[in-house]
Amino acid sequence: xxxxxxxxxxxxxxxxxxxxxxxxxxxxxxxxxxxxxxxxxxxxxxxxxxxxxxxxxxxxxxxxxxxxxxxxxxxxxxxxxxxxxxxxxxxxxxxxxxxxxxxxxxxxxxxxxxxxxxxxxxxxxxxxxxxxxxxxxxxxxxxxxxxxxxxxxxxxxxxxxxxxxxxxxxxxxxxxxxxxxxxxxxxxxxxxxxxxxxxxxxxxxxxxxxxxxxxxxxxxxxxxxxxxxxxxxxxxxxxxxxxxxxxxxxx
Amino acid sequence: xxxxxxxxxxxxxxxxxxxxxxxxxxxxxxxxxxxxxxxxxxxxxxxxxxxxxxxxxxxxxxxxxxxxxxxxxxxxxxxxxxxxxxxxxxxxxxxxxxxxxxxxxxxxxxxxxxxxxxxxxxxxxxxxxxxxxxxxxxxxxxxxxxxxxxxxxxxxxxxxxxxxxxxxxxxxxxxxxxxxxxxxxxxxxxxxxxxxxxxxxx
Numbered sequence: 355x356x357x358x359x360x361x362x363x364x365x366x367x368x369x370x371x372x373x374x375x376x377x378x379x380x381x382x383x384x385x386x387x388x389x390x391x392x393x394x395x396x397x398x399x400x401x402x403x404x405x406x407x408x409x410x411x412x413x414x415x416x417x418x419x420x421x422x423x424x425x426x427x428x429x430x431x432x433x434x435x436x437x438x439x440x441x442x443x444x445x446x447x448x449x450x451x452x453x454x455x456x457x458x459x460x461x462x463x464x465x466x467x468x469x470x471x472x473x474x475x476x477x478x479x480x481x482x483x484x485x486x487x488x489x490x491x492x493x494x495x496x497x498x499x500x501x502x503x504x505x506x507x508x509x510x511x512x513x514x515x516x517x518x519x520x521x522x523x524x525x526x527x528x529x530x531x532x533x534x535x536x537x538x539x540x541x542x543x544x545x546x547x548x549x550x551x552x553x554x555x556x557x558x559x560x561x562x563x564x565x566x567x568x569x570x571x572x573x574x575x576x577x578x579x580x581x582x583x584x585x586x587x588x589x590x591x592x593x594x595x596x597x598x599x600x601x602x603x604x605x
Numbered sequence: 606x607x608x609x610x611x612x613x614x615x616x617x618x619x620x621x622x623x624x625x626x627x628x629x630x631x632x633x634x635x636x637x638x639x640x641x642x643x644x645x646x647x648x649x650x651x652x653x654x655x656x657x658x659x660x661x662x663x664x665x666x667x668x669x670x671x672x673x674x675x676x677x678x679x680x681x682x683x684x685x686x687x688x689x690x691x692x693x694x695x696x697x698x699x700x701x702x703x704x705x706x707x708x709x710x711x712x713x714x715x716x717x718x719x720x721x722x723x724x725x726x727x728x729x730x731x732x733x734x735x736x737x738x739x740x741x742x743x744x745x746x747x748x749x750x751x752x753x754x755x756x757x758x759x760x761x762x763x764x765x766x767x768x769x770x771x772x773x774x775x776x777x778x779x780x781x782x783x784x785x786x787x788x789x790x791x792x793x794x795x796x797x798x799x800x801x802x803x804x805x806x807x
Contacts, residue, residue: 356770357730357749394794399730425632430751430792450628452753452792475662477726477753478626520726549721551728574724604730604749 355602358568359399359575360589361553362582364389366435367407369415387422393582394427397589399604401427402455402523402577405435406498412436417449424450432480440469447474455480455523458496461503461510464517471518480553481519483510485540486527492540499527507540508547515548522548523577525555533559533581541571553577561587561595568601615805617641618653620680620693622670627659630690633791637802647679655805656683660692664716664756665704667692681709686807687783694778694785695756703756712778712785714761723771726755733776733788737765740777740784742803748796750776750788757787 365372370384382388390401403423405416420433433446434455443454460467460481470479484499485492485507492507511522524544526537536557545552551574554567558578564587567573581587596603617634619627621643634641641657642649650656658680660667671677680687680697689697698708701716708716719725732747750768757774760767766777768787778785784804790797 355731356727359729421628424629425635428633428636428792428794428798430753430789447626448628450626450632452626452629472663477728477755478661521728549724550726551724575729 356574357399357602357604358573358596359553360397360564360592360603361400361402361575361577362393362398362589363402363404363555363577363579365579366403366405366416366419368412369407369419372406386419387426390423390427390431393589394429397593397605398429398582400429400575401431403431403433403435404455405433407435413442413445417445420446420449420451434480434482440466440473443470443474447478453478453480453520455482457482457484460514461494461496461505464513467514467517467519471520476518476520476550479519480521480523481514482523482525483507483514484525484527487540495527499525499530508543511544511547515550519550521551521553521574523553523555526557529557530555532557533563535559535563536567536571536573536576538566538571541567541573545572545574551575558587561592564592565596565599565601568596569599615639615654616652617655617657617805618650619643619657619659620650620676621645622667622674622676626661629789629791630657630659633798633801634805637798637805639805645674645676647675650676650679651683654685655807656680656685656687658687658689658693658697660690660694660696661753662692663704664692664695664701664708665706667696668704668706668708671696671709677709681711684782686804688804689783689785690791691754691787691789694787695754695758697778697783697785698758701756711783712758712761712763712780714758714763714775714778716756716758718756720771726753727757727770728753730793731768731770731788733766733768735764735767738779739807740779740786740800740803741766743799744796744803750790750793750797750800752776752788754787758785
């Protein structure tokens with residue numbers, strides 16, 4: 355049986371992790387390479403690096419970082435943030451990234467999903483979707499959830515699958531940062547609609563929340579940042595709990 | 606660990622034909638203390654002690670790239686140990702449903718698509734079992750490996766490892782000097798590194 359994946363997410367700015375981490379075992383908690391290594395050793399199934407820097411030098415710094423991470427860890431990792439072209443993706447993959455995540459650019463230029471899938475294969479194209487519930491509708495939001503659109507989440511999910519997304523990373527803006535659990539109803543609906551894997555994001559606060567995302571939300575993977583960075587949840591303990599609940603997991 | 610003392614004298618060539626993430630394989634070799642040479646040059650490949658044939662992407666376009674460089678003729682004639690990884694392994698089979706392309710015909714089996722009822726690609730960590738040959742020396746049954754693929758080679762007489770995703774399929778194949786693994790050893794944590802190391806020691 356394929357196992358459910360646990361994915362820590364690292365926010366990167368100018369080549370350093372931000373938002374803070376609390377790994378006392380590390381010499382430098384801001385060093386993404388060191389943190390990536392610690393996570394790969396602690397049982398993370400994959401990692402996501404989200405680049406939030408906006409400098410001119412950005413692309414070069416990110417490519418260098420990707421190279422260092424790829425040289426160090428032996429589990430797969432995804433890189434996202436500010437990718438806007440086939441060339442951007444090419445550079446990241448050439449430097450050792452396994453997958454890339456695109457978000458706002460996919461909404462502005464949906465054809466890019468088709469182009470990326472055709473050139474690199476759909477398995478390495480993750481389409482990240484941020485959405486928020488507005489009255490009875492889930493609407494897609496851009497720029498890290500700041501800019502609302504009129505696009506219906508579920509219509510968009512269907513479209514990105516048809517265009518060649520290999521995975522969907524769904525973040526509920528309503529749940530993100532609340533530590534009150536994932537958006538399981540919306541997750542389950544997405545998961546049943548598509549035949550590609552769905553990664554749940556936003557709302558992780560306890561081990562039970564992860565289990566619910568897999569059982570109620572029917573997610574294939576779950577992503578979180580601070581609960582892992584601040585050691586509120588140890589990945590090994592989380593996986594043990596998942597196993598006890600009958601969820602297939604790599605331990 | 607001293608890198609110098611671990612660098613082996615083996616010449617390992619990773620076939621570079623413009624398909625996929627070969628940097629990761631090179632890095633994995635370096636972590637094991639080996640140097641991998643990226644090349645599509647026939648003489649360089651022929652003179653290698655070990656050849657790694659990677660591949661990520663789409664089968665028919667990868668096959669076209671192999672044909673345009675003559676590698677489709679060269680690879681089946683290689684005498685040294687060859688390891689096909691992921692799409693590399695699939696291309697070593699007779700043919701693939703992906704883009705309805707012929708393959709290199711090393712493994713006498715046809716690559717087919719997973720059932721439509723399953724989530725595809727098959728992405729993530731799954732178990733390998735019924736492990737045979739020295740490629741899996743020291744690897745326990747039901748060990749986890751990382752996989753990313755939408756097509757698979759059914760179980761056949763050349764199967765040396767199986768995986769279960771809706772169906773039992775070939776997670777590894779072997780015929781003479783040719784080995785193929787569907788999973789990514791370079792991304793499969795310490796077990797994957799052990800399998801790579803086993804191959805390098807054949």
